[in-house]
Structure formats: structure tokens, C-alpha cells
Amino acid sequence: MKTSIKILGPLLCAALWAFTGCKQKDATLSTPTMGEVVIGCDVQLRHLMQQQEEIFEQRYKYAKVHLKFLTERDLLQQWLSDSFRTVIMGRELSPEETQYFQQQRQVSPRQFPFAQGAIALLTHPSNPDSSLTYEELLALCRGAQPGPEGFSGVVLEDAASGISHYVLKLLGQSSFSGPVYALADKAEIFEYLKKNPGALALVDWAEFSDSDDLQRQRQLRELTRVGITRPADSTQYGYLFPDQYSLQDSRYPLQRTWQFASSSGRSDLGLGFASFVTGEIGQRIILKAGLLPLFQTERWIEFVPGDFRVVQ
Numbered sequence: 001m002k003t004s005i006k007i008l009g010p011l012l013c014a015a016l017w018a019f020t021g022c023k024q025k026d027a028t029l030s031t032p033t034m035g036e037v038v039i040g041c042d043v044q045l046r047h048l049m050q051q052q053e054e055i056f057e058q059r060y061k062y063a064k065v066h067l068k069f070l071t072e073r074d075l076l077q078q079w080l081s082d083s084f085r086t087v088i089m090g091r092e093l094s095p096e097e098t099q100y101f102q103q104q105r106q107v108s109p110r111q112f113p114f115a116q117g118a119i120a121l122l123t124h125p126s127n128p129d130s131s132l133t134y135e136e137l138l139a140l141c142r143g144a145q146p147g148p149e150g151f152s153g154v155v156l157e158d159a160a161s162g163i164s165h166y167v168l169k170l171l172g173q174s175s176f177s178g179p180v181y182a183l184a185d186k187a188e189i190f191e192y193l194k195k196n197p198g199a200l201a202l203v204d205w206a207e208f209s210d211s212d213d214l215q216r217q218r219q220l221r222e223l224t225r226v227g228i229t230r231p232a233d234s235t236q237y238g239y240l241f242p243d244q245y246s247l248q249d250s251r252y253p254l255q256r257t258w259q260f261a262s263s264s265g266r267s268d269l270g271l272g273f274a275s276f277v278t279g280e281i282g283q284r285i286i287l288k289a290g291l292l293p294l295f296q297t298e299r300w301i302e303f304v305p306g307d308f309r310v311v312q
Helices: 014-018 043-059 072-080 095-105 134-142 162-171 186-195 214-221 244-248 269-278 280-288
Strands: 035-042 063-070 086-089 110-123 153-157 180-183 199-204 255-262
Touching: 035 043, 035 072, 035 269, 043 063, 043 269, 043 280, 063 072, 063 269, 072 086, 072 095, 072 162, 086 269, 110 162, 110 244, 110 269, 110 280, 134 153, 134 162, 153 162, 153 186, 162 199, 180 186, 186 199, 255 269, 269 280
Parallel strands: 035 063, 035 086, 153 180, 153 199
Antiparallel strands: 086 255, 110 199, 110 255
């Protein structure tokens, strides 16, 4: 069942500050490579971060990372209530959120970016239009009439997701005024697109970027990717899709940076995991998953004299 997104206020408010939850009690027991820790993670990165966790724990036998996957809004609420000290999210902290930690916890959160991601646009194959401009997307989300040809509305996954916050920030609004709807999960989004060919779905590219994920690739083949231009006042490169090349050159207009944020104030297992993900092995996992690692390692190829043979 779809839910119209009408009100989505600031994530940080006085009521949220008063919210209390279970305190993390394992912070004093962990080191960067030993112990046990709970880390909050945006649900859009589930597949990638589960791979990171598996390899990290294989290398460090005395380390146990528990990833708790939540929407961005729930993630921030539980972090601010001290349910965990480290989070993985798709944006930087706002000045208000940083000030809260400084005043209420006497600590300045540390942030560690590790990958460049993006928001992808999908529609049903029967839609005759598979491209739109950046300005047309914003106009569609605002409910401008007439809207862009071929598209009748926008669907998102969960009103509390980081994608909702991202698009609202682009619009400069606190709530959606156009035909924008929130659905429970991607399964509902796919079904909605089948029944409404004119709908445009905004999804996180991290869930479709891994070419080895056969289930997601099969779902992607059943839909049409929609290309989008850069804003009119910037250099144009035609209609763009999210991929490592367009992300590396910052050409794709709907990019966002994935990062760790820590309020622990010490070198614990949460920061150890962050160091692993931003290190050589973690960055190669990100590269293989189809996102853009921010710290790519150099690769040297040495050519030596001699005869070359083709080996089958």
C-alpha cells in the first residue's frame, strides 16, 4: 500500500533529543581489532556492508561486528539516543546534529567518507520515455503542471529513507507537494511500476550496482533505467546513468557520499571497522560491488622482455 509523503520535518528536534533507549555497554571492552560492537547502518547498504563484515571478521578472529540495518531517520534517532556509537549513512551530519553531540555529549563526532553512491531512476519498459532533465525531475517532485512528458508521479522506498531527505534538500522543502509516494519496500515498488508505467522510481544504486548479484540484475533487466541530465547551469554530458565512470568524474547529478560517523571519542572496534572499510581490502570490495571507492590503491603492471604466449 502506498503512502503519500506530506510531512517530513527536520530529523533533529527537541522530542528526539529526549528520546531514550538502551545504552551501548560494550564501548569500553573493544579495541580496533578485538571485542564486540553494534553499528547502525543505512538499510540501503545491507548487501555491501554484510560483505565487509564477513571479510573483516575472517581477518580478525576476536572481533565481532553486529550491523543493525535501519532507515536513515530511525538510524539517527537510535544513534542520538545512544543505542550505538558508530553509524553508516549517506550524508554528512547537519550543524544542528553536530552541535547536539558537542553540547550534550561533550564530543565532536568524527566522520570518515568511504564510497561515492548515487540515486538511480527506474521506470517500466512500456513507458515511451526513458530520459528527463534535472529540472524536469524537480518539477515532477513539486507537482508542477504540466509535468514532464511520459511521467505521472514518483515512488520512493519508505518515507523515512535517506532518499526522501536527499530529494527534499534538492527541492529546498520540508515536505513533498507533488505526486510523490512512499512504498514499503522494493518488491512493492516493482509491482507498482508494472501497474503504473508512467511512474518513476527513485532507488539507491548500491542495491543494483553489483553485477554478481543475480537476483538484483534480473530485476533490473525487467525495468528501464532512466537517464538524467546535469543542472542547466552546469557543463552538459547528455543523459547520464549512475556508474563508476560518471561518479568518478562527478558528472552524475544525483550522487551522495557514504560515510562512517562515530561519537565514541576513542579508538574502539567501530573505528577499527571504519578503518578496514576505508583501507585497501575494504575499498576493493566497494570497487567490485560497483560503487566508487574514495581511496583507490595504485596498480602497477610490469612488462618484461620476452616472447608472449596466449594461454587458454
